[in-house]
Amino acid sequence: MAQTIQAIRGMHDVLPDQTPLWQYTERVLREVMGTYGYSEIRLPIVEKTELFKRSIGEVTDIVEKEMYTFEDRNGDSLTLRPEGTAGCLRACLEHGLLHNQVHRLWYYGPMYRHERPQKGRYRQFIQLGVETYGMAGPDIDAELIFIMDRLWKKLGIRDKVCLQLNSLGTIDERIVYRQVLVEYFQAHIDELDEDSKRRLQTNPLRILDTKNPAMFDLVANAPALMDYLGSETLAHFKGLTTALDDLGVSYTINTRLVRGLDYYSKTVFEWVTDELGSQGTVCAGGRYDSLVEQLGGKPNFAVGFAMGIERLLALIEVAGLVPDVKAVDVFMIRVGETAEREGLRFAETLRNEVPGLKLQVNCGGGSFKSQFKKADKIGADYALILGDDEVSKGQLSLKSLRTDQEQQTLTQQETIIFLQNYVAQLSES
Ligand code: ATP
Ligand code: MG
Numbered sequence: 392m393a394q395t396i397q398a399i400r401g402m403h404d405v406l407p408d409q410t411p412l413w414q415y416t417e418r419v420l421r422e423v424m425g426t427y428g429y430s431e432i433r434l435p436i437v438e439k440t441e442l443f444k445r446s447i448g449e450v451t452d453i454v455e456k457e458m459y460t461f462e463d464r465n466g467d468s469l470t471l472r473p474e475g476t477a478g479c480l481r482a483c484l485e486h487g488l489l490h491n492q493v494h495r496l497w498y499y500g501p502m503y504r505h506e507r508p509q510k511g512r513y514r515q516f517i518q519l520g521v522e523t524y525g526m527a528g529p530d531i532d533a534e535l536i537f538i539m540d541r542l543w544k545k546l547g548i549r550d551k552v553c554l555q556l557n558s559l560g561t562i563d564e565r566i567v568y569r570q571v572l573v574e575y576f577q578a579h580i581d582e583l584d585e586d587s588k589r590r591l592q593t594n595p596l597r598i599l600d601t602k603n604p605a606m607f608d609l610v611a612n613a614p615a616l617m618d619y620l621g622s623e624t625l626a627h628f629k630g631l632t633t634a635l636d637d638l639g640v641s642y643t644i645n646t647r648l649v650r651g652l653d654y655y656s657k658t659v660f661e662w663v664t665d666e667l668g669s670q671g672t673v674c675a676g677g678r679y680d681s682l683v684e685q686l687g688g689k690p691n692f693a694v695g696f697a698m699g700i701e702r703l704l705a706l707i708e709v710a711g712l713v714p715d716v717k718a719v720d721v722f723m724i725r726v727g728e729t730a731e732r733e734g735l736r737f738a739e740t741l742r743n744e745v746p747g748l749k750l751q752v753n754c755g756g757g758s759f760k761s762q763f764k765k766a767d768k769i770g771a772d773y774a775l776i777l778g779d780d781e782v783s784k785g786q787l788s789l790k791s792l793r794t795d796q797e798q799q800t801l802t803q804q805e806t807i808i809f810l811q812n813y814v815a816q817l818s819e820s
């Protein structure tokens with residue numbers, strides 16, 4: 392026998408028993424985006440490598456060591472998108488969507504990062520991304536947080552996540568702060584790990600984002616950027632927290648929150664949970680006005696977030712809120728040549744007459760007994776039984792597989808009405 396081939400490490404199949412949870416979550420995401428009047432945008436998975444280098448920043452984990460980059464047959468350097476913000480903005484600039492317009496957009500799909508796979512950290516993972524353009528905030532910053540707050544509530548996990556907020560200020564404010572921070576870390580140079588020593592030269596703020604527990608104390612005592620912000624930035628931040636207070640959305644101000652990407656300014660936030668071990672950030676985002684110019688556009692405003700769907704699903708599972716969705720409501724059993732022909736025909740009639748019914752027809756023959764076993768195993772509520780006997784009388788038998796209700800003999804018309812009522816009840820519950 393030939394050897395079987397396995398999936399790539401860190402890239403997972405979603406098997407049929409898991410898809411109901413995905414579909415349910417995706418439906419809720421779409422609904423919530425719709426209630427705020429956001430439009431979907433669909434983007435390529437592959438972009439020019441240059442796009443990510445220029446936007447995410449050369450000295451970031453993503454660009455330094457996580458990208459799936461390859462040369463295509465023309466010798467162009469291409470990259471599987473590690474995130475969606477750059478591609479979304481690229482598309483909007485390319486199609487002239489940012490001229491005197493505001494946009495509220497969302498996208499959903501796989502991202503690729505060559506990280507060490509572990510629980511909650513994969514090489515292919517799914518993100519919901521939300522990006523808005525043309526609005527200076529802080530009202531739109533608040534709206535994005537309301538969207539997420541509504542989503543957690545709809546999914547029943549509001550009590551599992553906390554909002555952390557910070558302001559990264561403007562570029563000028565960060566230059567001043569950077570100097571102070573470098574002096575602080577230089578005074579503690581012996582306590583820095585190798586990564587951080589390197590970052591001290593290239594991108595010292597990123598040290599605050601360290602994942603190394605040995606560095607946590609040092610980072611906790613570092614000067615806070617919040618103390619170096621000007622009045623305009625502080626007013627922006629105050630506007631945001633006031634809007635959150637008005638709606639009763641609680642938050643913690645975390646002055647060490649810098650985010651892993653280079654392009655943020657002013658508002659940044661993360662939704663974190665302590666239910667998922669060390670991969671505790673479910674959703675993260677912020678304002679990135681300067682990226683528009685960085686990618687060749689005119690000065691503009693931009694703010695958005697990305698949510699890791701695998702971590703979101705893990706949280707729904709931890710909370711025990713996985714919806715119970717059946718693939719099949721009714722399973723049709725056919726025994727005998729006439730019954731097999733009539734069954735296939737009548738199944739199509741049922742699908743026409745009973746919209747929403749999940750009907751599966753047994754294929755491949757078998758005795759009544761073996762077909763009943765299949766009906767039960769698949770979790771159907773009813774078995775619909777056709778033998779040649781029934782068919783010759785224009786009848787069918789219907790048996791409940793989940794209650795003690797007695798088997799009934801029905802005409803085709805009665806069967807249609809019975810199943811219409813059944814589906815109506817299902818959609819009510
Ligand atoms: P982390 O600090 O966990 O590495 P990040 O700052 O790199 O996250 P972002 O680039 O902000 O993450 O992506 C937004 C969200 O996407 C994260 O909060 C997380 O939920 C999810 N995410 C990021 N990387 C991965 C991954 N490798 N596997 C699964 N989900 C991920
Ligand atoms: Mg990361």
